[in-house]
Amino acid sequence: xxxxxxxxxxxxxxxxxxxxxxxxxxxxxxxxxxxxxxxxxxxxxxxxxxxxxxxxxxxxxxxxxxxxxxxxxxxxxxxxxxxxxxxxxxxxxxxxxxxxxxxxxxxxxxxxxxxxxxxxxxxxxxxxxxxxxxxxxxxxxxxxxxxxxxxxxxxxxxxxxxxxxxxxxxxxxxxxxxxxxxxxxxxxxxxxxxxxxxxxxx
Amino acid sequence: xxxxxxxxxxxxxxxxxxxxxxxxxxxxxxxxxxxxxxxxxxxxxxxxxxxxxxxxxxxxxxxxxxxxxxxxxxxxxxxxxxxxxxxxxxxxxxxxxxxxxxxxxxxxxxxxxxxxxxxxxxxxxxxxxxxxxxxxxxxxxxxxxxxxxxxxxxxxxxxxxxxxxxxxxxxxxxxxxxxxxxxxxxxxxxxxxxxxxxxxxxxxxxxxxxxxxxxxxxxxxxxxxxxxxxxxxxxxxxxxxxxxxxxxxxxxxxxxxxxxxxxxxxxxxxxxxxxxxxxxxxxxxxx
Numbered sequence: 059x060x061x062x063x064x065x066x067x068x069x070x071x072x073x074x075x076x077x078x079x080x081x082x083x084x085x086x087x088x089x090x091x092x093x094x095x096x097x098x099x100x101x102x103x104x105x106x107x108x109x110x111x112x113x114x115x116x117x118x119x120x121x122x123x124x125x126x127x128x129x130x131x132x133x134x135x136x137x138x139x140x141x142x143x144x145x146x147x148x149x150x151x152x153x154x155x156x157x158x159x160x161x162x163x164x165x166x167x168x169x170x171x172x173x174x175x176x177x178x179x180x181x182x183x184x185x186x187x188x189x190x191x192x193x194x195x196x197x198x199x200x201x202x203x204x205x206x207x208x209x210x211x212x213x214x215x216x217x218x219x220x221x222x223x224x225x226x227x228x229x230x231x232x233x234x235x236x237x238x239x240x241x242x243x244x245x246x247x248x249x250x251x252x253x254x255x256x257x258x259x260x
Numbered sequence: 261x262x263x264x265x266x267x268x269x270x271x272x273x274x275x276x277x278x279x280x281x282x283x284x285x286x287x288x289x290x291x292x293x294x295x296x297x298x299x300x301x302x303x304x305x306x307x308x309x310x311x312x313x314x315x316x317x318x319x320x321x322x323x324x325x326x327x328x329x330x331x332x333x334x335x336x337x338x339x340x341x342x343x344x345x346x347x348x349x350x351x352x353x354x355x356x357x358x359x360x361x362x363x364x365x366x367x368x369x370x371x372x373x374x375x376x377x378x379x380x381x382x383x384x385x386x387x388x389x390x391x392x393x394x395x396x397x398x399x400x401x402x403x404x405x406x407x408x409x410x411x412x413x414x415x416x417x418x419x420x421x422x423x424x425x426x427x428x429x430x431x432x433x434x435x436x437x438x439x440x441x442x443x444x445x446x447x448x449x450x451x452x453x454x455x456x457x458x459x460x461x462x463x464x465x466x467x468x469x470x471x472x473x474x475x476x477x478x479x480x481x482x483x484x485x486x487x488x489x490x491x492x493x494x495x496x497x498x499x500x501x502x503x504x505x506x507x508x509x510x511x512x513x514x515x516x517x518x519x520x521x522x523x524x525x526x527x528x529x530x531x532x533x534x535x536x537x538x539x540x541x542x543x544x545x546x547x
Contacts, residue, residue: 068380072356076331105358106381140381174457174479176383176426179263180305180510200510202305202336204358204383206426245336245358247303248513 061085061258062097064124066114068140069105070244077244081255094123098133099258104140108151108165108207111140121158128160132235135160136257139205142231142238151207160236161216168208170224176206181241183219183229191218191230191237191256199249201229201241208240263508264474266494267306268299269461269484272322272341273313279485280312281437283390283405289488292329299487300333302494303512307337308361308429308482310388314342315364315403323351330356338386349376353384361429363388364402366416367409370423377424387420388429389413391446398446405433413446417453425456429482432462437485439465447476466525467500474506496527 063074065087078085088094102124104111115121128135137145146157149165157165168175180200185192208227211217218230231238237257243250270292271280277289289295292309299307309329311322320342322329330337339352340361349360349372360380362373366387377385390401391413400409400416420428430450432443442463450458460473461482470481487493500521501509520528 070353070356070358072327072354073330073334073337073358076356077334080332080334105353105384106379110379171455174455174477176457178383178427178457178479179265181263198511204336206382242336242358245334247300247334251334 059084059099059258060097061099061101062088062094063101063103064088064094064120066111066118066120068111068114069103071103073244074101074103074138077251077254081251081258083255083258091119091123094120094127097127100124100127100133100135102135102137102141102144104138104142104144106140108140108143108149108157109153109155111144112155112157115144124158128236134235134257134260135237137236137238138244139240139242142240143207143209145231145236145238146209149207161231161233161238163209163211163216163231165207165209168206168224168227173224176204177208177223177227178204180246181221181223181229183221185219186214186217189218189230189232190260191232191253193256195249195252195256199246201239201243201246201250203229203241205240263510264470264478264506265305265459265480266470266497266509267308267459267461267480267482268296268304268487268494269482270296270299270307270309271312271484272309273311275325277488278312279437279488281485283312283433283436285437286312292325293331295488296329297332299494300335302492303498303510303514304335304487304494305510306335306480307333309337309339309357310361311341313404314340317342319344320348320352323348323355326352326355326357340386340388343372345372346375346379349380353380359384359386359427361386361388363390364404364407366420367402367411370419373420373425374423377426382424382426385425386427386429387416387425388431389416390431390433391443392433393443393445398449401433413450414453417450417456421454421456427457427459427479428454429459429461429480431482432460435463436461438463439486441465441469442473444473444476447473447478451477467497468504468525470497470501471504471506474508490527499527500525
């Protein structure tokens with residue numbers, strides 16, 4: 059039951075590792091694509107720009123292994139922040155770049171006049187459909203967001219929770235064994251830790 | 261609804277947390293990891309950790325210590341002090357920081373901020389500006405408030421906006437440690453210049469000082485010394501704000517009712533039974 063945290067040179071792996079250590083789940087930071095087959099649950103973290111993330115994943119040969127893990131073997135994967143966006147079809151960040159396309163949708167720039175961009179801060183979620191990710195978590199809890207690009211499905215498909223920040227944004231998406239959260243559960247105190255635990259227990 | 265982040269400022273000098281007064285005098289508080297652990301438990305929204313004399317050093321020293329400081333902390337972390345190059349940025353982010361705070365280097369090599377934003381995204385780049393009001397004008401300082409900079413605040417903010425900075429911290433040198441409230445002049449002035457999230461730091465002496473600046477468009481409130489004075493200071497600060505019907509404050513696992521404040525906005529004494537209820541028991545909640 060080891061959790062694999064994919065290291066593709068993007069983001070804050072230390073705090074995810076901390077979170078799983080705190081929860082007492084065995085976890086490893088995955089540097090080598092050959093190791094991916096050893097894990098039941100994968101975490102795809104990510105802080106930074108979309109094109110760079112995809113090119114790093116390619117460079118380290120992670121792409122095919124992640125596909126085989128999630129699509130062929132149908133094992134669990136959780137994308138966090140940029141990691142969630144990478145699960146989608148494409149992004150317009152900097153230049154048009156194709157994503158993993160596990161869930162269809164385009165990532166767009168959060169173009170707002172009256173609100174600060176990037177969107178930084180804590181938000182309560184509006185729940186669209188039920189998910190065991192939020193088992194035993196108070197619906198009023200807040201989660202920490204920090205992003206300038208967003209995704210919102212039309213029609214409302216594969217969406218579990220949304221928030222409104224100038225416009226409606228997807229906060230949590232899921233399709234079968236694939237999960238993505240736009241916020242940072244590892245930075246959202248107890249409710250975030252509980253969410254990570256729920257993901258592992260799924 | 262406008263949301264306000266309560267940011268705990270952790271000033272580090274020679275490896276210990278200190279209170280800072282006008283960027284000149286420093287009083288010791290204690291071990292960073294213990295202090296940060298408390299802020300996290302008390303429900304702070306974010307923590308900013310700064311090596312306050314970092315600009316005098318050859319490289320960023322806290323980058324190696326950071327993971328030790330924050331290993332029991334599950335709120336967003338920004339860190340900085342003495343950032344010199346991309347290697348510092350990479351190391352800080354790798355050791356658990358979500359955002360990097362740039363100050364003095366911005367006047368020497370702004371390009372570094374731009375490059376960091378391109379690699380790690382704008383949300384990871386914070387420009388921290390130290391200012392002083394002199395002859396009714398805003399004067400920018402660098403190098404721990406020891407060196408004047410010529411650039412005007414308008415130009416700096418514009419530059420930050422165009423070069424990919426994601427957030428701006430404004431530290432008031434006059435108000436630092438004064439406990440007399442935040443610097444309103446500066447907020448008024450920069451409010452119309454940018455839609456980047458602004459965090460104001462320096463001068464908090466009581467919770468109503470936060471209420472005073474909520475009329476401006478600020479995203480974060482930086483609180484340093486004030487959080488050192490009493491147990492569970494973050495909880496009480498939030499309780500005061502919520503009790504006074506200020507919305508946009510993140511509630512945490514503490515209950516925010518049944519608290520009374522005296523005329524100095526300090527929490528009234530409570531019975532031991534009520535005190536016990538407020539303790540933080542993560543495992544009891546998690547399992």
